[in-house]
Amino acid sequence: MSDVCKIGLLGRGTVGGAFAGLVAERADAIAALTGKRPEIAGLLTRSEGDFQQILAESDVIVELIGGIEPAREYVAAALAAGKPVITANKALLSTHGEELYASANGSGAQLMFEAAVAGVIPAIRVIEESLAGAHVERVHGIVNGTTNYILTEMARNGLSYDDALRQAQDLGYAEADPTADVGGGDAAAKMAILARLAFGVSVTLEQVAYEGIESLTADDISYAKEFDLVLKLVGTAERINGGVSVRVFPAFLYPSHPLASVHGSFNAVTVESPAITEITMSGPGAGGIQTASAVLGDLVSILSGVPRNRPPAAPADIVTDIESAFYLHLEVEDRPGVLAEVAAKLGDYGVSVRSFNQQELGEGARLVMVMHRTPEKGFFAAVGEIAGLPFIKAEPRVIRVIEEEFTD
Numbered sequence: 001m002s003d004v005c006k007i008g009l010l011g012r013g014t015v016g017g018a019f020a021g022l023v024a025e026r027a028d029a030i031a032a033l034t035g036k037r038p039e040i041a042g043l044l045t046r047s048e049g050d051f052q053q054i055l056a057e058s059d060v061i062v063e064l065i066g067g068i069e070p071a072r073e074y075v076a077a078a079l080a081a082g083k084p085v086i087t088a089n090k091a092l093l094s095t096h097g098e099e100l101y102a103s104a105n106g107s108g109a110q111l112m113f114e115a116a117v118a119g120v121i122p123a124i125r126v127i128e129e130s131l132a133g134a135h136v137e138r139v140h141g142i143v144n145g146t147t148n149y150i151l152t153e154m155a156r157n158g159l160s161y162d163d164a165l166r167q168a169q170d171l172g173y174a175e176a177d178p179t180a181d182v183g184g185g186d187a188a189a190k191m192a193i194l195a196r197l198a199f200g201v202s203v204t205l206e207q208v209a210y211e212g213i214e215s216l217t218a219d220d221i222s223y224a225k226e227f228d229l230v231l232k233l234v235g236t237a238e239r240i241n242g243g244v245s246v247r248v249f250p251a252f253l254y255p256s257h258p259l260a261s262v263h264g265s266f267n268a269v270t271v272e273s274p275a276i277t278e279i280t281m282s283g284p285g286a287g288g289i290q291t292a293s294a295v296l297g298d299l300v301s302i303l304s305g306v307p308r309n310r311p312p313a314a315p316a317d318i319v320t321d322i323e324s325a326f327y328l329h330l331e332v333e334d335r336p337g338v339l340a341e342v343a344a345k346l347g348d349y350g351v352s353v354r355s356f357n358q359q360e361l362g363e364g365a366r367l368v369m370v371m372h373r374t375p376e377k378g379f380f381a382a383v384g385e386i387a388g389l390p391f392i393k394a395e396p397r398v399i400r401v402i403e404e405e406f407t408d
């Protein structure tokens with residue numbers, strides 16, 4: 001007969017409930033694999049359970065409460081007591097990760113959090129184990145299922161933003177308060193975690209520049225189709241000139257970028273390194289049972305004795321002078337000289353146009369341009385001046401473009 005692994009489960013929301021069911025369903029298989037049969041021995045919710053008692057009686061703590069407190073206090077106490085912890089808490093790890101990694105190092109307890117980033121995709125396992133020998137230069141990710149679902153439904157089925165968000169909530173993808181999903185904060189937290197692991201420097205959520213999808217319009221999505229571009233909320237973590245940049249922005253992708261074909265609630269993470277060229281992992285990034293599967297995978301790793309060492313990391317040198325390619329959409333009066341003036345302003349700031357399209361708009365014209373990579377500060381200065389020109393009829397719309405394309 002196999003030993004029992006007693007799990008102290010903190011939280012019984014969408015993921016916690018699914019995890020409890022999955023443990024019961026997979027207990028025999030896990031016992032066969034690891035020699036330990038998992039069972040939920042204690043449950044802490046808002047209305048039941050005592051943390052200290054659960055901690056004392058458990059072999060492993062699974063934290064699925066979310067948010068900072070009291071999750072931080074419970075995770076820290078468990079690690080200090082030498083108990084392995086599994087968490088899916090991206091907010092916690094992206095703000096207090098360093099102290100928790102140090103606590104785990106100090107007591108020798110394992111801290112596992114595959115489910116905190118990109119749901120069931122094993123992005124963390126791959127970066128920390130499979131690619132440990134590669135010098136990672138860049139990580140791109142679609143790491144929020146709610147926003148990818150919303151953008152996909154708007155593009156494919158013409159759903160309004162509100163209807164698509166409601167569906168994402170009904171399907172259990174969104175956070176209890178979806179502000180962090182649509183505002184980009186959830187993706188930013190996940191990119192901070194990935195950057196820390198990929199580059200070995202400490203990155204916190206407050207060092208990530210991010211925007212969400214709230215200000216995107218159906219027009220942006222339909223113009224993207226006209227230009228054969230796909231609009232996604234993309235996280236980027238990259239090494240630049242000895243420092244790192246971590247950011248999350250809506251971005252257009254060319255069709256041959258691996259993230260362009262990631263639709264619905266699926267997430268994907270692309271890792272680039274000279275040693276490996278590029279690999280992309282994709283799969284469900286949100287949802288109760290999917291996320292619970294990743295938590296259970298972490299339990300198997302702990303029971304199998306796979307160690308994860310995260311030595312102390314120096315603070316990242318965050319680079320803010322970065323280059324991006326851009327899409328620029330202008331509504332203008334249709335008269336001689338307009339295009340020349342716009343082009344002159346862009347030229348003044350060294351911005352080079354890659355492609356251009358003009359359409360008649362009744363009384364005026366729509367100019368849509370895609371720029372080559374250029375320093376962001378110069379481009380925004382140029383757009384600020386263009387916005388003040390007398391023939392501009394509406395606030396210019398600017399969206400970043402990821403130029404990379406990967407082919408066989």
Ligand code: HSE
Binds near residue numbers: 118147173285
């Ligand atoms: N709300 C998150 C998402 C769930 O939409 O991706 C997984 O972290």
